[in-house]
Amino acid sequence: MSENLPKPFEDFRIQYPEVWSSFEELGHNCHDAGTLDKKTRRLVKVALAIGGGLEGATHSAARNAFAQNTSPEEIKQVAVLAITTLGFPTCIRALTWINDELESG
Numbered sequence: 001m002s003e004n005l006p007k008p009f010e011d012f013r014i015q016y017p018e019v020w021s022s023f024e025e026l027g028h029n030c031h032d033a034g035t036l037d038k039k040t041r042r043l044v045k046v047a048l049a050i051g052g053g054l055e056g057a058t059h060s061a062a063r064n065a066f067a068q069n070t071s072p073e074e075i076k077q078v079a080v081l082a083i084t085t086l087g088f089p090t091c092i093r094a095l096t097w098i099n100d101e102l103e104s105g
Contacts, residue, residue, distance in 0.1 A: 042070055043074065045057075062098045076098055080095075
């Protein structure tokens with residue numbers, strides 16, 4: 001989890017190393033708690049971040065999904081699926097955040 005962290009997260013990691021270590025362990029345990037494959041877990045994380053309206057989390061989830069060889073089209077489909085549940089503006093906002101990652105990657 002510690003690679004390419006945004007500065008506020010890196011600062012937190014340095015200031016509270018025990019808390020960060022516990023957080024990372026929890027993340028690993030959550031990912032290993034079920035039968036979903038890595039790619040599916042990453043797409044679910046994108047969906048959760050979009051649903052929560054969390055820009056930073058959507059950026060991070062998209063970055064992690066790209067790292068799992070998830071295609072841009074697959075990740076964008078998650079945003080499009082949000083239209084009927086969360087609304088068109090949410091979809092557009094999410095696509096903007098996902099495209100930010102595509103452009104910076």
